[in-house]
Amino acid sequence: MTALTVDESTALRASVHALLADRAGEAQVRSAMESDTGYDAALWAELARLGIVGLIIAEEHGGSGAGPVELELVMEEAGAALLCGPLLASSVIAAAILAAVDDSAAAARYLPRIADGSSIATAALTGLTGTWTPEGIAVLGAPPTEPGGQWVLNGTASFVLHAQNADLLLVAAHGPDGISLFAVDVPQTSVVITPLPTFDRTLRLAQVEFAGAAASPIGEAGAGWSAVERALDVARVALAGEQAGGAKQSLDITVDYAKVRVQFGRPIGSFQAIKHMAADLLLESESAISAARNAARALAEGAPDAGAAISLAAFACADAFTTVAATSIQMHGGIAFTWEHPAHLYLRRARADAQLLGTPAFYRERYLQQLGA
Amino acid sequence: MTGALLADDASGHALLGAEVRSWLDAHWDPALERSAWLGLVVEARWAVPRWPAEWFGRDMSDAQARVIAAEFTRAGAYGTGQDRTNLWANTALSFGTDAFKREFVPALLRQEISMCLLYSEPGAGSDLAGIRTNAVRDGDQWVINGQKVWTSGAATADFGMLVARTDWDVPKHRGISFFFCPMKQPGVEVRPLRQITDEAHFNEVFLTNAVIPGVNLLGEENDGWRVLQTALAYERSAMGENARGPRRAASNGPVAASHEVDLIELARSAGCLDDPVIRQDIARATALRSLNALNTARAKAELAQGTSSPIMSLGKLAMSRILHEGARVQTAILGAATLLDGPDHPQADDANFLTLNAYFTSIGGGTDQIQRNIIGERVLGLAKEPEIDREIPFREVRRA
Ligand SMILES: Cc1cc2nc3c(=O)[nH]c(=O)nc-3n(C[C@H](O)[C@H](O)[C@H](O)COP(=O)(O)OP(=O)(O)OC[C@H]3O[C@@H](n4cnc5c(N)ncnc54)[C@H](O)[C@@H]3O)c2cc1C
Numbered sequence: 001m002t003a004l005t006v007d008e009s010t011a012l013r014a015s016v017h018a019l020l021a022d023r024a025g026e027a028q029v030r031s032a033m034e035s036d037t038g039y040d041a042a043l044w045a046e047l048a049r050l051g052i053v054g055l056i057i058a059e060e061h062g063g064s065g066a067g068p069v070e071l072e073l074v075m076e077e078a079g080a081a082l083l084c085g086p087l088l089a090s091s092v093i094a095a096a097i098l099a100a101v102d103d104s105a106a107a108a109r110y111l112p113r114i115a116d117g118s119s120i121a122t123a124a125l126t127g128l129t130g131t132w133t134p135e136g137i138a139v140l141g142a143p144p145t146e147p148g149g150q151w152v153l154n155g156t157a158s159f160v161l162h163a164q165n166a167d168l169l170l171v172a173a174h175g176p177d178g179i180s181l182f183a184v185d186v187p188q189t190s191v192v193i194t195p196l197p198t199f200d201r202t203l204r205l206a207q208v209e210f211a212g213a214a215a216s217p218i219g220e221a222g223a224g225w226s227a228v229e230r231a232l233d234v235a236r237v238a239l240a241g242e243q244a245g246g247a248k249q250s251l252d253i254t255v256d257y258a259k260v261r262v263q264f265g266r267p268i269g270s271f272q273a274i275k276h277m278a279a280d281l282l283l284e285s286e287s288a289i290s291a292a293r294n295a296a297r298a299l300a301e302g303a304p305d306a307g308a309a310i311s312l313a314a315f316a317c318a319d320a321f322t323t324v325a326a327t328s329i330q331m332h333g334g335i336a337f338t339w340e341h342p343a344h345l346y347l348r349r350a351r352a353d354a355q356l357l358g359t360p361a362f363y364r365e366r367y368l369q370q371l372g373a
Numbered sequence: 374m375t376g377a378l379l380a381d382d383a384s385g386h387a388l389l390g391a392e393v394r395s396w397l398d399a400h401w402d403p404a405l406e407r408s409a410w411l412g413l414v415v416e417a418r419w420a421v422p423r424w425p426a427e428w429f430g431r432d433m434s435d436a437q438a439r440v441i442a443a444e445f446t447r448a449g450a451y452g453t454g455q456d457r458t459n460l461w462a463n464t465a466l467s468f469g470t471d472a473f474k475r476e477f478v479p480a481l482l483r484q485e486i487s488m489c490l491l492y493s494e495p496g497a498g499s500d501l502a503g504i505r506t507n508a509v510r511d512g513d514q515w516v517i518n519g520q521k522v523w524t525s526g527a528a529t530a531d532f533g534m535l536v537a538r539t540d541w542d543v544p545k546h547r548g549i550s551f552f553f554c555p556m557k558q559p560g561v562e563v564r565p566l567r568q569i570t571d572e573a574h575f576n577e578v579f580l581t582n583a584v585i586p587g588v589n590l591l592g593e594e595n596d597g598w599r600v601l602q603t604a605l606a607y608e609r610s611a612m613g614e615n616a617r618g619p620r621r622a623a624s625n626g627p628v629a630a631s632h633e634v635d636l637i638e639l640a641r642s643a644g645c646l647d648d649p650v651i652r653q654d655i656a657r658a659t660a661l662r663s664l665n666a667l668n669t670a671r672a673k674a675e676l677a678q679g680t681s682s683p684i685m686s687l688g689k690l691a692m693s694r695i696l697h698e699g700a701r702v703q704t705a706i707l708g709a710a711t712l713l714d715g716p717d718h719p720q721a722d723d724a725n726f727l728t729l730n731a732y733f734t735s736i737g738g739g740t741d742q743i744q745r746n747i748i749g750e751r752v753l754g755l756a757k758e759p760e761i762d763r764e765i766p767f768r769e770v771r772r773a
Contacts, residue, residue, distance in 0.1 A: 006678055255753050269755030272746065278753055279745035283687045290667035290684075312660055364656035365649075371659065373637040373646055 013073050016052060019043075020081040026342050029202060032084040033345075037165050038204040039085035044117055053091050054115025056234065058099070061111035068237045072296035075241030076289070079321075080249035082345055084202045086120050088356075089161035092238045094121035096231035097170050101181055101219030110168060110183065121168040124157035124184075124208050125228060132232065132358045134179055134225050139210055141173035141180060141217075151175075151217055152190075153182060153210040161356075163206035164195045171215065177222030182215035190214070200352035202345065236310050236357055237299055240292035243317035243353050247285040247324040250346040254278065254328040261333075274331055281324045288313075288320035311367035318354035318363075325350040379437070386440045393419065393444040401450045411483040414452035419445070420482045421456035428466060428474065429482065430456065435677040460607040461488045464534065468551070468591035468600045476588075477553065489530035490608075491521045491554060491578060492601070496772060498523075499743050501536070502545040502598060503762075503770065506580060508537035508552070515552065515590070517560070517583040523737075527563045527576040530556045534604060535585075538767065540595050545767045551597035551604075553589040560584060569729045570620075605739065612738050613688020614669055616696055617730060619723040633662060634699065634723065640706045643720075651706060658695075658702040665691040683752045690744045693735035700728040 023043045024032075032040045047053050056071050057063020064070075071092070078087060095114055098107050098121075113119035127138030139155035153173055163169065169184040169191070184191060192209040219227055255278055258269030268274050295313035298306040325347040329336040336343035354360060379385040400413055414420045415429055422438040424430025431437075438454065445453045455462055462481040465474060480486045497503035506519025517537055527533065533554045540548030556563070560583030565573040592600040618633060636655045640646040665688060672684040703724040704711050711721045735741045749755045762770045 255755065258755055266759070267756040269749070269753075270758055272742070272749075272758065275749030275753075275755050276742065276745040278755060279690070279748035282683065282748060282753060283691055286684050286687060287664040287668055287691075290671045291664055293671070294667050312663055315656070316660055316664055361653060364653050364660075367660070368637070368652050368656045371637060373641070373652070373655070 009070065009073055012070060013077060015050065016074050016077045019046065019050065020077055020083060024081045024083050026345075029082050029084060029345070033201040038162070038202070039165070044085055047085075047087070048115070048117030053087070053117045054095075055091060056099070057091075057095050057111050057115040061107060062115040063095070063111065068234060068296040068299040069293075071234070071238050072241035072292055075238045076245030076248075076292070079242030079245030079247075079349075082202055082246070082342075082349055086122065086162040086165060086204075088235065088238060088242070089122040089166070090114055090120045093123045093161070093231060093235045094168070094170055096234040097123055097181065097227060098218075100227040100230040101224075102227075103219045106183060106216075106218040114168075119168055120162065120166045121170060122160055122162050122166040123228075123231075124160045124163065124169050124171045126157060126159050128156060128158045130159045130355070137172050137174060137179065139171055139173040141175035141182060141215065143176060151182060151215045153184065153213045153215045156207065156209055158196075158205075158207045160206050160208050162204045163193050163208050164204060169208065170218070171210070172224050172228055173215075175221065179224040179228075180221045181218045181224040181227060183218050184210070184213055184215045188213060198352070200348040202349060203352050232357065233299055233306070233310055236314050237292070237296045239353055239357055240288075240295055240310075240313035240317040243321040243350070244285070244288040244292040246346055246349055246353070247281075247288050247317070247321040250321075250325045250328050250343070250350075251278070251281050251285050253342065253346075254281075254324075254331050257332055268331075277327055277331055281327055284320040284323050288317040291316040305370075308367055308370035311363045311370055314358070314363040315360040315367065318350075318360045321350040322347075322354050381434045381437055386437065389437060389440050390444055393441050394448075397444060397448045397450055401448050403449065408483045408485050410450075411452045414450075415479060415482045419453045421459075421462070422453065423456040424466065428478065435673070439673075439677075455482055458607075458611060459484075460604060460611065461486075461534070463607055464591065464600065464604045465553070467603055470588060473553075473588050473591075486531045487526065487529050489524050489526040489533045489556070490604075491524055491527075491533040491535040491580075493523045494520060495522050499740055501601070502549065504536055504538060504549065506535070506537040508539050508550055508585075510539075510587075510594075513587040515585040515587065517552075517554065517580045517585060519580050521578040521580070523566075523575045524563075524578045525575045525737075527556065527578050528565055528573075532556055533578070534591075536597050536601055539597075541768045542766050543595070544764050545762060545770060546598045548595055548767055549597040549601070550594050551591045551600035552585050553591065554580075554583065554585050555589075558583060569732070570726055608738050609689045609744075610685060612734055613665070613685075613690075613692050616692055616734055620726045620730075634703055634727070636699070636702055636706065639703060639720065643706050643708075643710075645706060645708075651702075654702045654705055658699050661691070661695045661698055665695060686744075686748055686752055689734065689738065690741055690748065693731065693741050693744075696727065696731035696734050700724060700731050704728060 028040065032038060051064040052074060054063035055066045055074060059065040098111055110121065114121050126132060127136045129136050139153050139157055142152050144150055153171060167186060169186055171182045171184055172179055173182055190211045190213045194207045196205045196207055198205050258274055258278065259267055261268045291313040295309045298309035329343045329347060332343055335341050379389050396417060418429060418431050419441055421429055422431045422433040422441050426432050442454045462478055465477050465481060492501055494504050494506060496505060506517065508515050508517050533556055535552045535554040536549055538548050539550040560581050562579040564577045566575055566577060567573055568575060636658060640651055640655060645651050668684045669688060672682040675682040707721055707724050711724050713721050714725050715722055750757055
């Protein structure tokens with residue numbers, strides 16, 4: 001897909017915004033987060049119909065064929081709305097892995113179902129430590145013992161996004177050739193998926209135990225992690241967009257409140273203690289937007305500094321979202337200490353997003369290495 | 374040729390780029406004197422492409438001006454883009470009479486006239502509308518009495534942009550006028566002040582029956598506050614993009630952001646590049662610079678598309694954080710070495726100098742607190758602080 005014109009990206013953004021305003025307002029987010037699956041299946045179907053679920057999947061596989069720039073824009077809207085669902089897990093990470101591995105049969109088999117929303121896929125890449133590095137992988141893949149036999153997986157993956165809702169797991173496992181990727185259909189009896197209680201109630205995570213699970217290798221044996229890394233870059237851009245959108249929305253809510261809440265006979269926004277916090281937060285949230293969009297552009301262009309741009313976005317957006325969401329509660333006062341007020345939902349999401357694909361400190365270190373230090 | 378003749382699209386931009394390239398090929402010579410080179414740039418109408426054709430410009434769009442700037446950068450030449458960066462010329466163009474503009478604008482664009490800002494006074498800093506320097510009309514000239522302070526570059530300036538009170542019986546914002554004040558005259562006395570950096574760039578300026586020709590009034594009498602807002606906006610946006618680098622890198626004035634201290638190299642040479650705490654610090658400080666550059670680029674792109682951008686007003690606040698944080702990390706890297714100072718200890722001298730000079734940006738041109746007020750009120754739309762002196766005649770305003 002070629003770069004969108006200003007008008008096209010405005011239109012894409014507007015259509016997602018309108019749908020989420022209508023179907024993913026605060027009340028709907030709250031009912032989704034309290035439901036078993038953690039998302040609204042009807043909204044998911046609508047997002048699929050609009051081409052958002054298959055946004056970055058190639059047109060030949062039934063997707064919209066969009067790139068990181070469009071993905072980032074959509075994720076800003078998703079983050080602003082605190083959209084619940086497997087967008088990051090299935091439409092971004094799983095789809096990007098299947099695009100990154102050189103395996104046309106697997107792509108043809110799985111991507112159309114992911115694109116139309118009928119299949120929910122997720123990637124099991126992290127072990128119990130939750131680090132997004134090869135050292136974190138705690139699953140072993142054993143080759144077939146007889147001709148025509150199956151690969152089997154043993155071990156544990158944790159912090160797996162939406163595994164409880166998935167019918168396809170893409171698993172990174174150590175094997176005889178190094179790290180390889182496998183497709184595992186679920187449910188199956190030798191895979192136990194245990195939902196984990198999450199601090200961010202809009203998120204779904206699970207632990208996955210593989211006890212001799214039947215698995216099909218995808219892509220080249222031993223080349224799994226490089227495909228994962230390429231896919232993770234797409235995911236980092238998406239997450240940065242979500243964080244930037246979340247930060248902006250959290251600030252907008254706060255500024256609106258500062259205009260209407262009156263104390264000492266004047267709006268609290270006229271107090272410098274509040275006004276100055278708001279000004280600092282605007283710098284944070286605008287910088288996050290710039291960083292996320294720049295990372296998306298660099299990745300789309302295959303720019304030589306794309307890696308550093310992505311790392312910069314990863315920690316700048318994580319820090320911005322957490323700072324904005326945390327300060328927002330202080331600026332609101334007691335009202336924001338209530339469960340009914342949305343401020344804590346943003347803080348919960350911000351804290352989760354800041355860990356999901358690696359910590360800000362991890363990305364600062366990575367950024368420095370990418371700058372040559 | 375003016376902008377209207379070249380289409381503002383990809384093919385027009387390509388033609389424009391080629392025209393600039395061939396002009397630079399024929400004329401650019403790094404050995405030329407600054408004002409001689411700028412003279413050529415002004416004459417060829419590359420200095421202020423966005424300005425009207427009748428005033429040295431080409432009526433060009435932002436996109437076209439950036440095509441020209443890109444060619445100048447490629448050639449290593451300077452002098453274009455002054456329609457954004459030249460505070461003095463822009464203020465003169467916006468508010469001067471035609472006679473005034475004919476006299477001053479070309480010289481300002483050739484940067485032959487040295488300028489200073491006569492705004493702050495001992496009793497009026499953040500509250501600039503509280504100035505007490507007095508201006509009285511006397512025939513076709515103005516007579517000025519009062520005192521200015523913190524006036525950077527006053528000792529060498531030919532002219533100062535001056536705000537003075539012309540009506541004391543109206544509220545403070547409504548009785549101010551804006552002038553181009555000749556500095557080399559008996560009524561102007563400049564006394565250098567020693568700064569915390571041990572330099573003496575800023576000064577006290579005593580105005581005693583100083584005289585200003587009538588044509589040097591910018592804007593209408595008593596409408597100087599509006600002129601000042603425009604001039605301040607140019608100054609603040611420049612301060613958000615560039616800041617002065619190390620003491621020895623530039624003897625005076627700002628240097629481009631590319632002259633910034635390389636913290637990675639500094640840590641490498643200090644032998645602490647493998648310290649994980651220092652590495653986190655360096656990443657944070659480096660990121661602040663990159664983020665500001667990205668914000669600025671995005672703001673310009675949004676302005677070019679005709680959307681107004683809130684980011685433009687964030688740059689100065691961001692830059693002050695960049696400078697303070699950068700100097701803090703520089704100091705952390707060098708450690709005890711920063712106990713020493715002076716030309717024999719250049720790295721420490723830089724860190725020490727930059728630690729102090731960071732206040733140039735966080736106080737000068739409007740303090741960080743004032744910037745936050747402006748962002749809160751004008752960008753985010755939060756209510757203003759009550760101002761007890763806003764609507765009363767200035768004569769009745771309380772003084773310290
Ligand atoms: C290096 C340097 C160069 C300068 N060059 C020039 C120059 O060339 N020409 C010129 O005219 N001026 C110049 N200045 C002056 C500069 O613009 C003023 O110093 C600045 O506007 C602050 O005014 P002040 O020093 O009187 O401090 P004050 O206004 O007295 O401020 C004192 C403190 O009170 C705070 N404060 C004041 N009002 C408010 C408010 N409403 N809300 C919240 N906090 C507030 C300030 O932030 C500050 O922390 C320069 C200053 C420096 C440091």
